[in-house]
Amino acid sequence: MADVIVFWFLALVTVGSGLAVVLLPNPIYCALCLAMTMVGVSALFVTLGAYFIAGVQLIVYAGAVLVLFTMVLMLFDLKSETNAFSRGVITGAIKVACAGVLSGLIAGAIVMTLGQRSSVVSPLAEKSAIDSTKALGKLLFQENVFAFEALGVLLLVIAVGTVSLARSKGGTHAKH
Amino acid sequence: MGKDTLEIAINGLKLVLIFLMMVQAVPILVWLERRGSAFIQNRFGPNRVGPLGLLQLLADAVKFLTKEDFYPRTAVKTLFYLAPVFALIPATLAFCAIPMSTPIQVAAFDAFGSSWGPYVFKIQGFDISVGIVYILGMSSLAAYTILMAGWGSGSKYSLLGALRASAQTISYELALGLSIVGVILLYGTFDLTSMIQAQEGALHFQMMGQTVTSQFLPNWGFFYQPLGAVLFFAATFAESNRLPFDLAEGEAELVAGFHTEYGGFKMLMFFIGEYGHMMVASGLFAAFYLGGYALPIPSWNPAAVLHWSTELLGSKESGSVLAAIIHFLSFNIKFGLLLWIFIWVRWTLPRFRYDQLMDLGWKTMLPWSLANAMITAVGVYLASVAMV
């Protein structure tokens, strides 16, 4: 019973703060709400038994990526935005489509789960967190070691590119 | 049903107790900091209220509570009021995962017409098997508090202090994480309790099929990872924004950094957060490198202490309580010594310049911790080859 309550609470937190990201006009509140979504997603990973990934999610997303977003937004210091949302016929259509897809998803989900009880798959046997982390480590460093190394190269390239972008004054548009 | 309810209730109570313990430790640390700084600087320090000025803390608390509650005209009110509250959360949640003593065993008993137990209560907020990753993740959330306070205050000094502090936190998190990699490789686990259990017994090295055992030294992580320990300890100073890395609140340039605009109890909550980070760092250091709650003498390992106290008191349950108390005291002595080192360093070393700080983090500590992880990996591999 406790896990059901936890799931609904986390679903409420993630969906609520996700909606806030779309709807709040102030970008700093958006970033803080997105951080809350990330923490909620990390807690969802814990309910799914992916403890290590949950910790990494907390460190990488909530602890580093979104802190960077918030820092950049605070440096720009756009206290209020007059044109936070796009206007016009096309974006109006997009808004209607988004709302339609959202409500369709919710309605479809309810109908699906009410109609077919067999779609609720019972979870498999609980594995201990140590075992699942160990299995992940084996998979990462033995079978997929090439992908891991390629990611390392990617990160190096990204680091160099970011530094050069940030140091150039105005990028390719620099005034002479 | 009743069995689970009691267990949940006790675990909830444990969380509250640990939070109260943390908050209660703060006034003692403030007193220690003020008396200690006075001792180091050859002054008296607070000595008027109560014996040795111990009641100064109570007077301070009353003062903080009765101060006027104000906020600056340019402040963003929501963030300004939320930031001090959020300052408490990461440190508290992280501290809950640190094991502080051996578990207490409670035998099955009958009460209120139903049978309860047997129970095993761990002296730890909650037992999470990936404790290290969890604690790192939680303490990385502290950057938000600082940013919220800095931007929400609507003042240039606060914003600059907050940007400095969060940049510093992110930079030193790398060195911190990498210096722990050595310990994780050595013990092969993310679980703090099993890490402490691996440090029991006497110090011994296995080389070329031979075992060298020391009679006096305990099997602590510090002897295997001296470089990692030093790097970890230095990085935690930067993580908790303490001198010599307290660039965030360099008084000469920034008045007081991100909490310039705060006063009264809100200020006190930032203090509790900062001391909370120090406590998490000290607890982690003790668990990684100083054998956690175990006594420092090799033959008095937790199992031996439990055996001795069981024989002394006659029953397994009361023996486990006595052993838990002994280990809790042992943990607290290590913990207190480490916290004293934090205070000692603060009043001994001068502050770095900002570029020196970043250079130290990125160009010195990061390569050294990488090298430490590399050497440890090779060492662990060689040891495992020699074993087979």
Add this chain to the structure above:
Amino acid sequence: MQSTSFLTEIGLSHYLVLSALLFVMGVATVLLRRNLIVILMGVELMLNAVNISFIAFSKYNDRVEGQLMVFFVMTIAAAEAAVGLAIAVSIFKRFKEVNIRFFEHLKG
């Protein structure tokens, strides 16, 4: 009995629906917002939504590969965020503005 099972039995479909909802929110953020950095945040939201379904599939099919994919997605998302923010910073330096309306013409 059937009406309560939707609320009290959490299964794979619940996680998938949650993931789909978050994904749609991410898409909406990218399409509707004008602030460059908020658009980047929408991309992050979409990636996170996908991560939830990866982990849910990994749990309910008892395979670890899902967690591995999430690991890779996170690394690439961090890299993408770093480059995106660097571009945003240099655009802000040039135009003093991060509203995408101000630099939709591809000329200096």
